[in-house]
Amino acid sequence: METGFxxxxxGWRSQEGPLAxxxxxxxxxxxxxxxxxxxxxLPSERELARxxxxxxxxxxxxxxxxxxxxWLHTRHGSGSVVRLPARLTERTTPWSLDRGxxxxxxxxxxxxxxxxxxxxYLAALARAAERSAPLLVDSxxxxxxxxxxxxxxxxxxTREGLATRPEQILVTSGAQAALTLLLxxxxxxxxxxxxxxxxxxxxxxxxxxxxxxxxxxxxxTTRTGWDIERxxxxxxxxxxxxxxxxxxxxxxxxxxxxxxTRRRTAELADRHGVTLLVDETMRDxxxxxxxGTEPPLSGPRVIRIGSASKTLWSGLRVGWIRASExxxxxxxxxxxxxxxxxxxxxxLIAAELYGDALExxxxxxxxxxxxxxxxxxxxxxxxxWTYTVPDGGLSLWVRxxxxxxxxxxxxxxxxxxLAVTPGPLFAxxxxxxxxxxxxxxxATPEVLTRAVDILRESGS
Numbered sequence: 425m426e427t428g429f430x431x432x433x434x435g436w437r438s439q440e441g442p443l444a445x446x447x448x449x450x451x452x453x454x455x456x457x458x459x460x461x462x463x464x465x466l467p468s469e470r471e472l473a474r475x476x477x478x479x480x481x482x483x484x485x486x487x488x489x490x491x492x493x494x495w496l497h498t499r500h501g502s503g504s505v506v507r508l509p510a511r512l513t514e515r516t517t518p519w520s521l522d523r524g525x526x527x528x529x530x531x532x533x534x535x536x537x538x539x540x541x542x543x544x545y546l547a548a549l550a551r552a553a554e555r556s557a558p559l560l561v562d563s564x565x566x567x568x569x570x571x572x573x574x575x576x577x578x579x580x581x582t583r584e585g586l587a588t589r590p591e592q593i594l595v596t597s598g599a600q601a602a603l604t605l606l607l608x609x610x611x612x613x614x615x616x617x618x619x620x621x622x623x624x625x626x627x628x629x630x631x632x633x634x635x636x637x638x639x640x641x642x643x644x645t646t647r648t649g650w651d652i653e654r655x656x657x658x659x660x661x662x663x664x665x666x667x668x669x670x671x672x673x674x675x676x677x678x679x680x681x682x683x684x685t686r687r688r689t690a691e692l693a694d695r696h697g698v699t700l701l702v703d704e705t706m707r708d709x710x711x712x713x714x715x716g717t718e719p720p721l722s723g724p725r726v727i728r729i730g731s732a733s734k735t736l737w738s739g740l741r742v743g744w745i746r747a748s749e750x751x752x753x754x755x756x757x758x759x760x761x762x763x764x765x766x767x768x769x770x771x772l773i774a775a776e777l778y779g780d781a782l783e784x785x786x787x788x789x790x791x792x793x794x795x796x797x798x799x800x801x802x803x804x805x806x807x808x809w810t811y812t813v814p815d816g817g818l819s820l821w822v823r824x825x826x827x828x829x830x831x832x833x834x835x836x837x838x839x840x841x842l843a844v845t846p847g848p849l850f851a852x853x854x855x856x857x858x859x860x861x862x863x864x865x866x867a868t869p870e871v872l873t874r875a876v877d878i879l880r881e882s883g884s
Contacts, residue, residue: 429467430475431651432459432643443478444485451486452495453826455506455856461622461641462853465661466496466504508855530841531875536675536818536864538793540737541785548776552769559768566765568756569595569744573775577730577744580778585719591749594756595771598743599705599731600627601764603668606701606727606745607635608760610666614638619658619667621650623821623850623857625675625703628668639852640664646812646821649679652688659696667693667700671721672707676850676862677821678814683718690723698725705731705743708786710816711794727751732774734818735786742766742774793818796865796872803876804863807883819864828883830861836882842875 433450437443454460466472469487473480487504490496494509568574574590581588596602611618618632622641632639640662642655650671659667669689671681681689693700702721707730710716720728731743745755755761766774777785800820801813811822824830830846837844847860865872 429460429464429472443482444489447476447478447482447486448489448493448495451490451506452493455495455508459643459645460506461643462505462507462856464506466506468503508853531867531871531878532843533864533867533875534843534845535738536862536866537734537738538789538818538866540739541789544777544781544785545737545740545773548773551776552772556769556772559772562768564768566762568752569593569765570768570771570775573742573771573778576775576778577746581720581728581746586722586746588746589749592746592752594745594747594752594761595766596743596745596764597741597766597770598733599703599729600631600743601741602729602731602743602745603628603631603701603703605755605758605760605764606729607631607637607666609755609758610699611635611637613665616665617662619655619662619664619698620852621669621674622852623676623847623860624668624852625670626845626849628703629850629852629854632668641852642667644674644677644679646677646679646814650681650685650689652685652692655689656692656696659692659698663696664698667698668703669700669721670703670706672704672718673709673814673817675703675706675817676819678812678817678819680716680718680815681721686719686721690721690726693725694723700726701729702726703729705729705734706817708735709790709793709818711790711797712815715790716815732777735789736777740770740774740777742770793865796867796869799869800863800865800872800876803873807880809883818866819862822861822863824859824861824883826859829858831858833861833879833883837878840878840882842878844875844879 432454437446451460455462467475469480469483473483476483487496491498495506496504497507498504571590573595574593577593578588578590596605614636617638617640619640619642620629620632621644623644640658642658644650671686673680689700692698700721704720707720728746729743730746732740733743745752797813801811804811804820804822809822809824811820814820824833831848834844834846845862847857847862848854850860850862851857867875
């Protein structure tokens with residue numbers, strides 16, 4: 425705990441002023457940024473002083489400042505934990521969780537989605553219609569998915585290094601449908617928290633909040649990615665049964681989990697009995713000049729979720745679950761499965777697109793996204809905002825200056841016809857990450873230029 429707490433404070437000594445005030449300010453900033461999730465326990469005063477190389481008196485003064493301002497709660501005999509002051513959690517105008525975008529905005533950058541590959545999609549639609557005749561004499565009742573599509577998806581998993589049979593694939597109407605079905609089946613103990621990254625995908629948070637799940641936040645940053653020691657410490661302390669992770673070009677940070685961390689994460693899950701729900705919707709959006717060969721996060725307690733929505737088109741509502749044959753059989757008996765299964769024609773179209781033409785489609789998509797990503801990064805140069813250009817995914821995770829909150833900036837640019845998503849929407853508590861903004865690079869360079877002009881003018 426001591427090492428993780430100190431690491432979250434970063435270069436706190438570089439701040440001006442007395443050491444105690446600098447330390448208190450660093451703790452506050454770490455909580456707001458999500459590097460120290462609310463509820464994180466503090467080391468003892470003696471341990472903290474030793475780790476930071478300062479006097480115990482300085483630590484006592486800093487903790488008193490935090491306690492007086494509502495950032496620290498101390499219970500006799502139980503130590504201290506960081507928290508958010510009540511004034512920050514009492515929100516009178518919460519941001520909408522509507523995932524349909526901002527229809528009344530001239531420029532909408534709230535959705536990290538791409539347009540369909542027009543010609544390829546129309547060609548796939550025509551071929552699917554031609555091949556649909558045998559389906560019309562069938563009952564049309566939902567199954568685990570069309571055999572051809574399950575074969576193609578299983579083959580892709582196998583070629584990535586994870587031997588998979590079609591019987592281990594269950595086709596759903598998108599990744600959120602897959603997560604909905606899995607949560608309904610696996611989230612049976614409401615007392616046990618669900619571990620999530622901070623930040624993470626708002627759609628997943630919306631599903632978990634709707635189930636009134638208790639959430640355990642584990643920080644992910646563009647700079648350091650996943651801190652496996654802190655993750656294990658949180659698992660030991662809170663004992664979650666489920667964890668939702670995005671290891672491939674994480675949404676929204678773009679972080680990519682290395683092979684060693686994947687192995688350690690799978691081992692941790694196996695050792696502590698945590699089932700990992702691994703969202704791989706961004707996995708094919710590798711924008712490196714030579715796409716990497718990192719293996720998928722896999723293991724006995726890993727369930728993989730995939731989707732065509734980010735790779736091809738969000739209007740193609742086809743996703744899937746890769747799990748054991750036994751779990752797939754159980755999920756098929758769940759009453760929700762029929763409601764969360766895509767229509768046969770959608771699956772036929774997906775099978776056409778996931779056939780021989782897929783690699784060419786992906787190569788074209790990646791090249792377009794590289795151009796748009798680099799264009800957006802260039803537009804932000806000189807703003808004073810910080811970000812890491814990601815190796816993949818669909819967005820930049822931007823940290824604004826300390827004097828600008830994302831919620832205030834989002835409200836300002838909305839009055840000028842630009843819709844953007846502020847950081848709190850990506851936080852489990854919906855309140856932290858106040859200095860962050862997600863900016864997708866899925867729009868054309870012209871649209872991105874207009875959007876950044878508005879952001880620069882409003883944020884200066």
